[in-house]
Amino acid sequence: MTTRIHPPDPTPPHEPDEEQLPCGRLLSQVWADWEEGVTDTHLPDCLHCRQAVEELDQLESAVRHLRDDVQENITVDAASLTERVMDVVRLELRPGRPLPLGEPDENMWIMESVAARTLRAAAEQVPGVRAGSCRIPPEAAHSSRLTVALDIHVPLAATDLQYLAEEVRHRVRQAAEELLGVDLVGIDIRITDLVDEPDTSAKGHGR
Amino acid sequence: MTQHPALTEELTVSVRGVPGVAFLKPGITDSLRSILRQSGRNGRVTPSPAGLKVSRPGGTGPWVIEVQIVTRAGMRVLDATRATRSAVEACLAARFPTDATHITVTVTGIV
Numbered sequence: 633m634t635t636r637i638h639p640p641d642p643t644p645p646h647e648p649d650e651e652q653l654p655c656g657r658l659l660s661q662v663w664a665d666w667e668e669g670v671t672d673t674h675l676p677d678c679l680h681c682r683q684a685v686e687e688l689d690q691l692e693s694a695v696r697h698l699r700d701d702v703q704e705n706i707t708v709d710a711a712s713l714t715e716r717v718m719d720v721v722r723l724e725l726r727p728g729r730p731l732p733l734g735e736p737d738e739n740m741w742i743m744e745s746v747a748a749r750t751l752r753a754a755a756e757q758v759p760g761v762r763a764g765s766c767r768i769p770p771e772a773a774h775s776s777r778l779t780v781a782l783d784i785h786v787p788l789a790a791t792d793l794q795y796l797a798e799e800v801r802h803r804v805r806q807a808a809e810e811l812l813g814v815d816l817v818g819i820d821i822r823i824t825d826l827v828d829e830p831d832t833s834a835k836g837h838g839r
Numbered sequence: 840m841t842q843h844p845a846l847t848e849e850l851t852v853s854v855r856g857v858p859g860v861a862f863l864k865p866g867i868t869d870s871l872r873s874i875l876r877q878s879g880r881n882g883r884v885t886p887s888p889a890g891l892k893v894s895r896p897g898g899t900g901p902w903v904i905e906v907q908i909v910t911r912a913g914m915r916v917l918d919a920t921r922a923t924r925s926a927v928e929a930c931l932a933a934r935f936p937t938d939a940t941h942i943t944v945t946v947t948g949i950v
Contacts, residue, residue, distance in 0.1 A: 730945055733920055740920045742946040750949065813917020 653680040663688050731768055731778060733813065744768050747812055751780060754807030758799045760787035764824060779818035780804060788826040797821040843893045846934065851891055853930045854906060859919030863890030864907035864947045890947070901939035902931060909948035920944050 651659040655678050665671075666685045675681045730741035744767075752763035764783035782804065790796050801819045808814045854860060890907035904927055910919040924944045931940050 733917055733946070738921070738924060739942060740917075740924060740944045740946075742916060742920070743948075746946055746948055811912075811915060813915045813920075 653678075653684060655680045657681060659684055731814075742812065742814075747808075747814065750807055750811050751782065751804050754803040754811075755782060755784060755800045757803050758796065760790065761785070761796070761800055762827070777817045778814060779820065780808075780816055781820045781822070783822050783824045785825040785827050786823055788828050790826075793823060797823065843895070847891060847893045849934070850893065850904065850906075850927060850930055853926045854891065854908065854923055857919065857922045857926050859911050859914030860923055861909045861911045861948075861950045864909060865889060901941045902935065904931070904940065904942045906942070906944045907947045908944065909950055910946055912949050916946055916949065920946055 653659055653662065655674075657674075657678075657680075662675075662681050662684045665675075666688060675685070728743050728745040731744050731747055733740040733742050747768055748766040751768075752766050755761055755763040755766075762785040764785065765781075766783070767781045768778050769781075782800070784797075784800060786793065786796055800821055804819050805816055808816050851863065854863060890909075892903075892905040894903045895901070896903065906923060906927060908920070908923055910916050924942055927942050927944070928940065931938070931942075
């Protein structure tokens with residue numbers, strides 16, 4: 633069988649998981665409006681929306697408190713912690729596109745952002761390389777044939793960019809096969825910048 | 840809120856026991872509100888995992904099971920996903936051997 637029988641809709645009107653408050657508004661929209669300072673006459677009068685906003689405030693307070701505790705007590709990268717928490721929140725609200733896994737009739741999927749994170753991390757195993765944008769569009773609708781388009785920054789001192797790109801390609805293919813179980817039909821590497829020194833501060837984020 | 844609590848609970852236990860599965864996708868709204876959700880039975884809090892949806896459109900059609908999992912980094916994602924699908928299939932086959940099923944498994948994270 634070569635076609636999938638029930639692919640997830642990549643562009644639903646809103647995620648089916650998204651919670652709709654009893655007043656009819658989407659929780660994500662209420663939160664987004666609150667964060668962006670958008671106000672209307674509904675919020676002050678709606679118990680459900682006000683409760684939702686209060687819960688978001690509680691979450692933010694908890695994160696801030698945790699960050700402050702970390703700063704006071706131990707030397708952990710608090711910015712990284714906050715970033716990871718926000719990653720979870722972003723993924724929850726905007727999970728991205730599903731990519732096919734396995735055989736078409738198995739109806740299995742992996743979110744593009746999850747696969748891209750693994751492949752970025754693999755690329756950054758090559759010394760001095762930092763991964764940027766990583767997109768994995770299927771070759772055709774419902775196709776299991778995937779091609780990766782990966783942007784990287786490499787050291788200015790690198791003498792053989794072709795070799796470096798091949799090294800990155802090898803790592804990415806290996807990770808796709810061994811960590812994800814995905815066969816890539818193409819890996820397009822684009823060197824978007826040459827940097828003076830390897831920036832190790834952001835390495836390993838794998839985002 | 841699921842309309843098939845017994846099957847949902849059975850599938851939840853089954854999927855959580857699959858090697859390579861870290862947990863079912865937790866909805867952040869569930870995380871925020873889990874303490875407010877009481878089952879009404881013995882005051883026990885009933886988690887309602889965002890990562891598992893059970894439905895049967897029309898009441899007589901195929902069972903539609905949508906599973907969203909976070910896998911462990913130590914195991915190949917494809918293998919964990921396939922094992923999850925097999926676990927769900929086995930669970931349904933034991934309970935409803937003659938019913939048609941439609942199962943979707945999606946990986947939403949790796950930890």
